Amino acid sequence: MKKSLIWVFTIILVSMLIVTTWASLQENVILGGAKIIREPWGIATLFDTYFAFFTFYIWVMYKEVKWFSKLTWFILVVFLGNIAMSVYVLMQIYKIKNNFTIERLLTKNV
Numbered sequence: 147m148k149k150s151l152i153w154v155f156t157i158i159l160v161s162m163l164i165v166t167t168w169a170s171l172q173e174n175v176i177l178g179g180a181k182i183i184r185e186p187w188g189i190a191t192l193f194d195t196y197f198a199f200f201t202f203y204i205w206v207m208y209k210e211v212k213w214f215s216k217l218t219w220f221i222l223v224v225f226l227g228n229i230a231m232s233v234y235v236l237m238q239i240y241k242i243k244n245n246f247t248i249e250r251l252l253t254k255n256v
């Protein structure tokens with residue numbers, strides 16, 4: 147299970163880095179964002195995306211002990227989305243040295 151999760155989140159990270167780089171080379175993010183917010187489905191997609199980010203962040207808040215870490219990860223998730231989220235999950239996976247389980251990944255006690 148650990149190797150599968152590493153593969154999944156590595157693929158997400160690499161894919162997001164590639165597509166973000168490609169999109170950035172095509173158009174400025176501010177201009178692209180302006181187009182998105184003029185479309186009803188663009189707004190709906192942004193709501194869906196950011197609610198998913200906040201749902202993920204609830205887990206981060208639970209896992210992180212220090213407020214500085216909580217705030218840092220909040221900023222990273224809001225601005226980098228799935229890039230930050232996949233990095234966070236990979237970091238959590240690598241913290242578990244022995245006896246990896248989903249339960250250990252999801253809980254505070256690593």
